[in-house]
Amino acid sequence: MNNDATTDERGPYLLRLEHVSKRFGGVQALDDISFNIRPGEVLCLAGENGCGKSTLIKTISGVHRPEPGAVMEWEGQDMTGLDPARARAMGIQVIWQDLALFPEMSVAENIAFERNLGARPRVVDAAAMRREAGAILERLGVSIPLDAPVRSLSIANRQLVAIARALVADARLVFMDEPTASLSQKETDALIAIVRRLSEQNIAVVFVSHRLAEVLEISSRVTVLRDGRYVGTYSTEGMTQARLTELMTGSSFDYAARPERTDRPAPILSVKNLTREGEYRDVSFDIAPGEVVGLTGRLGSGRTELALSLFGMTRPDAGEIIWQGRPLRLQSNRDAIRAGIAYVSEDRLSLGLVQPQSIADNTVVTVLDRLLGPGKLLSPKKKKRLVDDWIDRLRVKIGAAGDPVSTLSGGNQQRIVLAKWLATEPKLLILDSPTVGVDVGARAGIFAIVDQLAKDGLAILLISDEAPEVYFNADRILHMRDGRLIEEFIPARTTLDHVEEAIHA
Amino acid sequence: MPRFLSSIGATERWLILVIACICIGLSLATDTFFTLVNAFDLLNSSAVNVIFAAGLLVVLVAGGIDISFAVGASVVQYLAVIALMKLGGGNWAIGLILAAFFGFCLGAVNATLIYHFRIISIVVTIATFNLFFGLLMFFTGGVSIYLLPDWMTRRVILFEHETPAGWAEITLPVLVMAVVVLATWFLMRKLSLGRQIFAMGDNVEGARRLGINIGAMHYLAYGWLGACAGIAGLMQAHYAQEVVPNALYGRELEVLAAVVLGGARLGGGRGTLLGAILGLALVAITQNGLNLLGVSPYAFRMIVGFIILVAISMSGETLGFLTERMRRSRRADDVASGGAE
Amino acid sequence: MKQILAQLLSGKPGPGAASVPAARENLALVAVLFGLVVLFSAISDRFLTGATFASIAYQLPELGLLTLAMLIPILSGGLNLAVTFSANISGLVLAWVLMWGGGADAGLTALIPAIILALVSGAVIGWVLGAVVAYTGAHPILASLAMMIFLRGLGEFLTRGGSVSGFPPEVTWLGQGNVMGIPVPLVIFALCVGIWALILTRTRLGFAIYQLGSNLEATRYSGINTRWALTMVYVLSGIMCAVAGIVMASRFNSVRVGHGEAYLLITVLACFLGRVDPFGGFGRVAPVILALVILQVIGSGLNLLGTNQHLATALWGGILISVMVMRFIWGRVAGRMR
Incomplete structure (x- = not known):
């Protein structure tokens, strides 16, 4: 079912790219990419992390120059030698994943900031800015207070402000880089409605997302990249999530769900009616040694917030945590670590590792007490032994232990994170989105470690918004929505499609 | 009017409240505070600091810091006076333009080091502070200039009014x-x-992606502060009727502290002129009041330092943290009582 | 202690040493030092004399102690602008306790409590500053600036701008005496350097300081009590200021608020010349000490050449700028070569 749609004749292209390549030093980031889009079309750009999506966006918006030999046409006119200012003038707008808004400024000023740009001093017309911003928001069919500072808005509203800002400059082609990553289901639905409206206004939208259900719902065609190479462009008509996954990863998922456990050991952790206002509510579940419990739900469903409370970073307002049969009150994460709870953060870059510091230091930071030698001083010998041991055990590929941890690949960094937490000899390991920014190939390695840990008797709480990840790696799946646990699945008794449908319903 | 009030931020409102309380207290405690003469004196003597503060605010909003501006102003005083003498005297217009120009150049030195060599602003300005001051003291030999052009030493009174306590005057620096x-x-x-x-101070990366010229903004911000400092230096020379090389030494900390008191944030993006002026007013009125109350001038710095230490501890983040805690504990009570029903 | 010093000087690959091997980095500083000595002895025949080295040996410690007090806050990603006035206040505490104990006739019974109270005062100042930084999220530059203004005011208020003097001979010995030919201040300084190196390389606190200097939140997530560690950064800094204050008081046999104010710049300069990262997280004691010696040699050389004191101030500023510019260019070149 290769319904390649690059050649059909439904009208002229707004943008057409052929043979676009880009190298950074020795790395081939883009290799002979083709890409095209018509006015008013909604197209999805799909691919795993590091497949070249953002490089492609940066090339089209003039940030990067492609290698010679590329064909880039805008309404049939050659557009090579593009720079960011010209791209904006042509109507190419990018809504970056981090939005790039100005938090202290008002909504109106953020939206209409285009007026303030340029080196020539001009008097700011606040009234005109308000008018413009108001008109755009009206066109989007949303109401956000124009004078509120952006920092006071919810993530969803900030997203809308960023979209509004892109539209102010008479956009004709809008890139949205993972716009739904931090939105709830309701907010995502609203965003999809807005994308449809833009399409009706003849604005082309390129939607970048790794949520396959969304991809299929919103777009008419999908362009798939893998490892910097062009895989193909396909009509979403008749496309399934499984097929799309296969195209993106290059390998079909032939894993089987884990067999259902028959034994029921006494739980190591029981959560009873745990509530934290505005984050999660009335959550109860338990987890036993040797068990992998998947916790899924969209961002904002409260899954990370729940994990942070189990790790002692925040305090629940009500309910209790029973740990090894006794109530556990956590004043800080140090209490949690002492009790035997470890937490691998979803944000490896800024919370999981101290990036500029060495691999060795990052490995031992959690277990300094165990490095003490005579006179309560840290022993370099003990440190070296511990570091070597863990690097060997988890088969981390490193140059020297003194190198900054930031020099490692995503997969090897994640192994160091695992090492630093396993070194604390935890009884419960909470893994929050452990494969974010990890190559497809390296993911299997991470899950092999997880599986082995569970066999060794560790209780594992695996948090992920990717249904296949929890489906294939967990014994049970807890589904969270709007701060509540709403249902539980046993993978062995259900299908992946059923779980996906439930999550994205 | 209500629209005007609602546009005033929380810090500014607090400052207005505190200043009002201090003023009422001082008016009751002394019979000299609440007079036109005292008010105008305060205004005349604070003018130089307010000019400094206006410039410094721009740099703080841009996300930087500068502690070299006060000694920079001293350098400008000398350069301007020497240049004016060479020009044969000059007048106010030429003097102000020269002062602003020399000040801008000194600010541009800071901007160059900060932007092109990516050195953090506090380190650059600690260095230029010493560079400017050392060179000034070396070349002047610490000698003051008393022989200024006539127009510069002549007091310019813009408004005067006779009161029982004496003449109340507003002068040129105001x-x-x-x-x-x-x-x-x-x-x-x-x-x-x-x-x-503002945008650059708020989110540098975002500003860069929008195509804002980050380098130009650095020159504008530090140059603006330099120009303000130059003008303030000229006003100070006029006010003191002499040019003394170390007259403004240490002034930078006073002004910086007051501007920060007014809500400007280190790191950029936030800060209002009203806040900066109110911060200065609070410090100036406190000093004036302590003076009138007969408190030792030595106690003054200690009190100001203490006020600032308390004020930055009470900054938005702390207050936000405390109110969040209170809110949480109240909600937790609600949840608990709700659960009991 | 010997082992640690040997380890420091041998250039154990510490954090941040990935680009420049530590030994080579120290070697570069030694080369600069050697070049300066040759230069000054060529210019002035009075440079390579015992008198010069004696004056360096007595002057280096007070500047060095203040630099140590500045080093740890910079490593933690902050700055302590209050070091000099903090030292002054501790010096005042020492002086008052001695005055109360009999002034120039005060014996050891007054001296020991005086030193202890001076150290405690430094620790208390540091604790207040550290608590403000760690618990309220105030910017260290602002917090230490406010603390500096407060301490200066406090000192001026208490001394009315004058000085306190007249100490017993034991105190004078601390500042001007020698042990087996080695000046006492130098001995104190060497001891403090050893302790600092030990804290930074071999204790949990030191480990935490480097980590939180690079990324406070990630360090907190790793189970380190970052608030406590950050508070301790300034407590340690305050104690070291107090040691500097005691040495300064005993060397001049008097305490005046504002004394040593000009050292602030040189302490920052020594840290950056010693390759400490201005954003925190990287830097070691040994190169900073080498940088200090270089600066002190420059200072003595200029002094000997009869350079104007203000020109020297300007020069310090100029050197700081040159060092930072050179670091920037070096970073560029190294980045391109990689």
């Missing part, structure tokens, strides 16, 4: 202060360039 404050307000609130400075 007018210059008003012009500089208005110009800075116009730059930061009304001009596209000022909004770009």
Whole structure:
């Protein structure tokens, strides 16, 4: 079912790219990419992390120059030698994943900031800015207070402000880089409605997302990249999530769900009616040694917030945590670590590792007490032994232990994170989105470690918004929505499609 | 009027409240505080600091810091006076233009080091502080200039009114202060360039992606402060009727502290002129009041330092943290009682 | 202690040493030092004399102690602008306790409590500053600036701008005496350097300081009590200021608020010349000490050449700028070569 749609004749292209390549030093980031889009079309750009999506966006918006030999046409006119200012003038707008808004400024000023740009001093017309911003928001069919500072808005509203800002400059082609990553289901639905409206206004939208259900719902065609190479462009008509996954990863998922456990050991952790206002509510579940419990739900469903409370970073307002049969009150994460709870953060870059510091230091930071030698001083010998041991055990590929941890690949960094937490000899390991920014190939390695840990008797709480990840790696799946646990699945008794449908319903 | 009030931020409102309380207290405690003469004296003597503060605010909003501006102003005093003498005397217009120009150049030195060599602003300005001051003291030999052009030492009284306590006068520095404050307000609130400075201080990466010229904004911000400092230096020379090389030494900390008191944030993006002026007013009125109450001038710095230490501890983050805690504990009670029903 | 010093000087690959091997980095500083000595002895025949080295040996410690007090806050990603006035206040505490104990006739019974109270005062100042930084999220530059203004005011208020003097001979010995030919201040300084190196390389606190200097939140997530560690950064800094204050008081046999104010710049300069990262997280004691010696040699050389004191101030500023510019260019070149 290769319904390649690059050649059909439904009208002229707004943008057409052929043979676009880009190298950074020795790395081939883009290799002979083709890409095209018509006015008013909604197209999805799909691919795993590091497949070249953002490089492609940066090339089209003039940030990067492609290698010679590329064909880039805008309404049939050659557009090579593009720079960011010209791209904006042509109507190419990018809504970056981090939005790039100005938090202290008002909504109106953020939206209409285009007026303030340029080196020539001009008097700011606040009234005109308000008018413009108001008109755009009206066109989007949303109401956000124009004078509120952006920092006071919810993530969803900030997203809308960023979209509004892109539209102010008479956009004709809008890139949205993972716009739904931090939105709830309701907010995502609203965003999809807005994308449809833009399409009706003849604005082309390129939607970048790794949520396959969304991809299929919103777009008419999908362009798939893998490892910097062009895989193909396909009509979403008749496309399934499984097929799309296969195209993106290059390998079909032939894993089987884990067999259902028959034994029921006494739980190591029981959560009873745990509530934290505005984050999660009335959550109860338990987890036993040797068990992998998947916790899924969209961002904002409260899954990370729940994990942070189990790790002692925040305090629940009500309910209790029973740990090894006794109530556990956590004043800080140090209490949690002492009790035997470890937490691998979803944000490896800024919370999981101290990036500029060495691999060795990052490995031992959690277990300094165990490095003490005579006179309560840290022993370099003990440190070296511990570091070597863990690097060997988890088969981390490193140059020297003194190198900054930031020099490692995503997969090897994640192994160091695992090492630093396993070194604390935890009884419960909470893994929050452990494969974010990890190559497809390296993911299997991470899950092999997880599986082995569970066999060794560790209780594992695996948090992920990717249904296949929890489906294939967990014994049970807890589904969270709007701060509540709403249902539980046993993978062995259900299908992946059923779980996906439930999550994205 | 209500719209005007609602546009005043929380820090500014707090300052107004505190200043009002201090004023009422001082009016009751002394019979000299609440007089036109005292009020105008305060205004005349604070004008120089307000001009400094207006400039410094621009740099703080842009996300930087500068502690070299006060000694920079001393350098400008010398350069301007020497240049004026060479020009054969000059007048106010030439003097102000020269002072602003020399000041801008000194600010541009800071901007160059900060932007092109990516050195953090505090380190650059600690260095230029010593460089400017050392060179000034070396070349002047610490000698003051008493022989200034006539027009510079002649007091310019813009408004006077006789009261039982003596003549109440408003002098030239107050007018210059008003012009500089208005110009800075116009730059930061009304001009596209000022909004770009705000944007840069708020989110550098975002500003860069929008195509804002980050380098130009550095030169504008530090140059603006330099020009303000130059003008303030000229006003100080006029006010003191002499040019003393170390007269402004240490002034930078006073001004910086007051501006920060007024809500400007280290790290950029936030800060209002009103807040900066109120911060200065609080410090100036406190000093004035302590003086009138007969408190030792030595106690003054200690009290100001203490006020600032308390004020930054009570900054938005702390207050936010405390209110969040209170809110949580109240909600937790609600949840608990709700659960019991 | 010997082992640690040997380890420091041998250039154990510490954090941040990935680009420049530590030994080579120290070697570069030694080369600069050697070049300066040759230069000054060529210019002035009075440079390579015992008198010069004696004056360096007595002057280096007070500057060095203040630099140590500045080093740890910079490593933690902050700055302590209050070091000099903090030292002054501790010096005042020492002086008052001695005055109360009999002034120039005060014996050891007054001296020991005086030193202890001076150290405690430094620790208390540091604790207040550290608590403000760690618990309220105030910017260290602002917090230490406010603390500096407060301490200066406090000192001026208490001394009315004058000085306190007249100490017993034991105190004078601390500042001007020698042990087996080695000046006492130098001995104190060497001891403090050893302790600092030990804390930074071999204790949990030191480990935490480097980590939180690079990324406070990630360090907190790793189970380190970052608030406590950050508070301790300034407590340690305050104690070291107190040691500097005691040495300064005993060397001049008097305490005046504002004394040593000009050292602030040189302490920052020594840290950056010693390759400490201005954003925190990287830097070691040994190169900073080498940088200090270089600066002290420059200072003595200029002094000997009869350079104007203000020109020297300007020069310090100029050197700081040159060092930072050179670091920037070096970073560029190294980045391109990689």
